[in-house]
Amino acid sequence: xxxxxxxxxxxxxxxxxxxxxxxxxxxxxxxxxxxxxxxxxxxxxxxxxxxxxxxxxxxxxxxxxxxxxxxxxxxxxxxxxxxxxxxxxxxxxxxxxxxxxxxxxxxxxxxxxxxxxxxxxxxxxxxxxxxxxxxxxxxxxxxxxxxxxxxxxxxxxxxxxxxxxxxxxxxxxxxxxxxxxxxxxxxxxxxxxxxxxxxxxxxxxxxxxxxxxxxxxxxxxxxxxxxxxxxxxxxxxxxxxxxxxxxxxxxxxxxxxxxxxxxxxxxxxxxxxxxxxxxxxxxxxxxxxxxxxxxxxxxxxxxxxxxxxxxxxxxxxxxxxxxxxxxxxxxxxxxxxxxxxxxxxxxxxxxxxxxxxxxxxx
Amino acid sequence: xxxxxxxxxxxxxxxxxxxxxxxxxxxxxxxxxxxxxxxxxxxxxxxxxxxxxxxxxxxxxxxxxxxxxxxxxxxxxxxxxxxxxxxxxxxxxxxxxxxxxxxxxxxxxxxxxxxxxxxxxxxxxxxxxxxxxxxxxxxxxxxxxxxxxxxxxxx
Amino acid sequence: xxxxxxxxxxxxxxxxxxxxxxxxxxxxxxxxxxxxxxxxxxxxxxxxxxxxxxxxxxxxxxxxxxxxxxxxxxxxxxxxxxxxxxxxxxxxxxxxxxxxxxxxxxxxxxxxxxxxxxxxxxxxxxxxxxxxxxxxxxxxxxxxxxxxxxxxxxxxxxxxxxxxxxxxxxxxxxxxxxxxxxxxxxxx
Numbered sequence: 001x002x003x004x005x006x007x008x009x010x011x012x013x014x015x016x017x018x019x020x021x022x023x024x025x026x027x028x029x030x031x032x033x034x035x036x037x038x039x040x041x042x043x044x045x046x047x048x049x050x051x052x053x054x055x056x057x058x059x060x061x062x063x064x065x066x067x068x069x070x071x072x073x074x075x076x077x078x079x080x081x082x083x084x085x086x087x088x089x090x091x092x093x094x095x096x097x098x099x100x101x102x103x104x105x106x107x108x109x110x111x112x113x114x115x116x117x118x119x120x121x122x123x124x125x126x127x128x129x130x131x132x133x134x135x136x137x138x139x140x141x142x143x144x145x146x147x148x149x150x151x152x153x154x155x156x157x158x159x160x161x162x163x164x165x166x167x168x169x170x171x172x173x174x175x176x177x178x179x180x181x182x183x184x185x186x187x188x189x190x191x192x193x194x195x196x197x198x199x200x201x202x203x204x205x206x207x208x209x210x211x212x213x214x215x216x217x218x219x220x221x222x223x224x225x226x227x228x229x230x231x232x233x234x235x236x237x238x239x240x241x242x243x244x245x246x247x248x249x250x251x252x253x254x255x256x257x258x259x260x261x262x263x264x265x266x267x268x269x270x271x272x273x274x275x276x277x278x279x280x281x282x283x284x285x286x287x288x289x290x291x292x293x294x295x296x297x298x299x300x301x302x303x304x305x306x307x308x309x310x311x312x313x314x315x316x317x318x319x320x321x322x323x324x325x326x327x328x329x330x331x332x333x334x335x336x337x338x339x340x341x342x343x344x345x346x347x348x349x350x351x352x353x354x355x356x357x358x359x360x361x362x
Numbered sequence: 363x364x365x366x367x368x369x370x371x372x373x374x375x376x377x378x379x380x381x382x383x384x385x386x387x388x389x390x391x392x393x394x395x396x397x398x399x400x401x402x403x404x405x406x407x408x409x410x411x412x413x414x415x416x417x418x419x420x421x422x423x424x425x426x427x428x429x430x431x432x433x434x435x436x437x438x439x440x441x442x443x444x445x446x447x448x449x450x451x452x453x454x455x456x457x458x459x460x461x462x463x464x465x466x467x468x469x470x471x472x473x474x475x476x477x478x479x480x481x482x483x484x485x486x487x488x489x490x491x492x493x494x495x496x497x498x499x500x501x502x503x504x505x506x507x508x509x510x511x512x513x514x515x516x517x
Numbered sequence: 518x519x520x521x522x523x524x525x526x527x528x529x530x531x532x533x534x535x536x537x538x539x540x541x542x543x544x545x546x547x548x549x550x551x552x553x554x555x556x557x558x559x560x561x562x563x564x565x566x567x568x569x570x571x572x573x574x575x576x577x578x579x580x581x582x583x584x585x586x587x588x589x590x591x592x593x594x595x596x597x598x599x600x601x602x603x604x605x606x607x608x609x610x611x612x613x614x615x616x617x618x619x620x621x622x623x624x625x626x627x628x629x630x631x632x633x634x635x636x637x638x639x640x641x642x643x644x645x646x647x648x649x650x651x652x653x654x655x656x657x658x659x660x661x662x663x664x665x666x667x668x669x670x671x672x673x674x675x676x677x678x679x680x681x682x683x684x685x686x687x688x689x690x691x692x693x694x695x696x697x698x699x700x701x702x703x704x705x
Contacts, residue, residue: 037618038598039623047632127371133381140396144396150440150441183368186371232519295522298566307547309573324548330595
């Protein structure tokens with residue numbers, strides 16, 4: 001046994017898309033203890049709710065994170081609607097869910113590319129991001145933006161997606177599906193990938209509960225906490241929704257869960273497009289939330305369960321707005337997964353929780 | 363199990379057209395609804411200032427006295443709020459991006475100076491309005507007088 | 518299925534035991550947050566989630582830097598991020614945090630402490646405006662009530678005079694109403 005020494009990891013590191021700092025205590029090549037540190041990009045967006053009115057804040061909520069941009073505007077709008085007792089038309093709910101699932105595909109493909117890059121499979125990385133561009137093209141055609149969509153409004157969405165466009169989305173997804181299956185095959189069956197992932201960063205189902213893990217990170221440890229199972233909004237109309245679980249609990253399991261969730265999202269979108277009702281896509285919301293009113297809601301984002309809270313004070317600004325993002329909840333689990341792993345596996349384990357530090361530090 | 367699971371796709375891409383563009387020489391065709399930049403049809407604009415009030419970043423300034431409408435394109439986030447809220451529908455989202463710039467500038471649109479004909483037209487309208495008001499006042503006075511007289515008679 | 522949310526107050530002393538009970542029942546501590554209220558106290562919210570049950574328990578009237586709040590990290594380790602955040606951004610005194618950064622979780626500019634509890638001038642102005650509007654509304658309601666009372670009183674006395682009186686009262690109300698909408702517009 002060698003002497004224990006502290007090795008700084010991040011905030012600038014080739015494998016990290018965002019600044020996260022870890023103090024790794026290593027003995028020889030083994031990590032024995034980890035202290036995570038965030039706080040490099042805190043922007044005070046929750047404070048900004050005091051100077052932007054409820055309609056303007058939607059654009060701030062969207063900018064919390066680039067990858068879950070749509071999800072945050074969706075969750076925020078939903079919470080304000082609950083706060084003001086606004087019933088949004090079913091078509092708007094469907095449109096939101098379709099866009100949300102599309103952004104899940106886009107987020108997972110981005111993550112899979114990053115993971116492939118982390119274990120050194122460059123061409124897989126490029127193919128993943130090539131497919132992701134197709135999703136961004138759909139976003140561009142629908143909302144006019146590629147990453148920041150500004151598609152949600154309080155009371156609905158900014159514009160309708162007409163039938164030919166919905167059909168076009170379906171066709172495009174079908175063509176993506178074919179290519180994606182090949183990529184999925186490479187991810188899940190290729191021996192070189194398996195050698196790198198199987199058995200790395202194992203977390204047992206009991207520990208997953210203990211550490212309060214959420215999202216695909218928890219589902220890889222056979223802990224089902226998919227909020228979509230509750231059937232809120234348009235998800236309630238799905239004929240059958242089975243969350244994707246894995247019993248592996250290691251990095252391979254996490255890759256598998258995300259890889260299969262992309263296919264699941266494609267089938268959800270197809271089902272929603274088939275079932276979409278006609279009608280309005282927007283109801284105007286006037287007035288301000290009452291003083292002392294409060295509401296919360298939860299939403300399943302690509303990275304896991306997100307909790308939103310809003311409270312009004314009688315003015316057009318909210319009193320408090322709170323977002324608890326999945327990465328906040330997963331940092332503890334990540335720290336535990338890192339204990340006892342090889343130094344060379346640290347980057348892989350950090351990446352498999354899909355850390356989104358911008359979300360964590362609003 | 364096995365190796366080269368991505369082999370087929372990799373081989374295929376050898377013979378395909380590249381996915382990327384040689385950017386400055388080629389550009390992507392832009393979609394109709396692309397959020398590029400805002401333009402104001404100043405002739406239609408009534409300078410009501412709703413766009414400036416609703417803008418989440420406060421990048422629009424409306425000066426009624428100088429009859430000018432100013433937007434800071436570097437602050438604008440292309441959220442389309444102003445286009446949606448405009449009562450005159452004089453704002454449009456153009457589907458092309460602005461050219462990159464080396465320094466920050468604001469774009470000012472001012473109401474054009476009215477031509478002689480327009481000035482004459484405005485003066486004529488103003489006169490007509492004054493005449494209408496005068497006629498109405500006179501009619502009202504006459505009515506009241508008649509009323510008064512009728513009341514007097516009744517007494 | 519609908520989301521079943523509830524907001525229930527709780528005392529500081531009961532917090533740890535209640536959390537323990539929730540844990541035994543299979544709830545997960547989803548988050549912990551602080552709200553800076555207008556009277557400069559802080560409210561803490563603890564959210565326990567199980568399925569579609571979202572239970573928000575709140576501790577009211579926490580005083581910045583004084584009231585001792587027991588840490589829930591021994592039960593739910595994942596909450597350490599939130600507790601450090603509440604300590605750094607709101608100045609909540611949390612005792613017994615297992616992963617305690619001692620105020621170094623977020624770093625601020627020199628001289629800044631608990632930035633989320635600073636009331637910005639815009640917010641202050643908005644609050645004053647809201648208070649003013651509320652006051653005006655209350656005054657108007659009182660006036661209307663008075664006018665109605667007077668009208669009712671006169672009803673018994675002079676039937677002939679009432680007509681003109683009511684008319685003038687209605688006019689006064691309508692002008693007031695228009696003024697009120699004007700102030701509202703200005704407020705917007």
